[in-house]
Amino acid sequence: MTIDDIDDRAAAAAFRRLVRHLQHRDDAQNIDLMGLAGFCRNCLSDWLTEAVAGEHDKDSVREAVYGMPYADWKARQPAATPEQLARMEASVARNRAG
Template identity: 50%
Template structure:
């Protein structure tokens, strides 16, 4: 694969990632537990992957920094303003996935 194609692919993937984050930001009503139940990943997973990938590329992005990138605000603020208490049904559905 040529460098030009590789660069374009990286640009496309970065754009898709930004669109995914924007989509999640526009749907704050979708709780992380819902994402975990349905897709086996959540915003926190994205932050962990982001931090690990940064480290793989020689950059230092700790989990809290990565969460702020993914959530668009400090994680504590997102939790306070947007996270709801998990229902018994959600907890049971998550446990059933294990």
């Protein structure tokens, strides 16, 4: 089976569960997600904005993913450390290689 074999309704339910999990786990900073997995909440909102192709604007999609206005989320986050930034850069480089 591949991801494309999964029914869209089931995939959408799993996506919503992932987003709710990330909203609940606001201690998981985007910089750490990027450093570990090469994606973050911004990536999810960008991918969703592309998927809805003009049905919703980027800001409203981002608010749906974050569970609050993005500016509010960003204001609550601590500044990234040099180590976090280095991990993120190395992880993002792996995205480009794949």
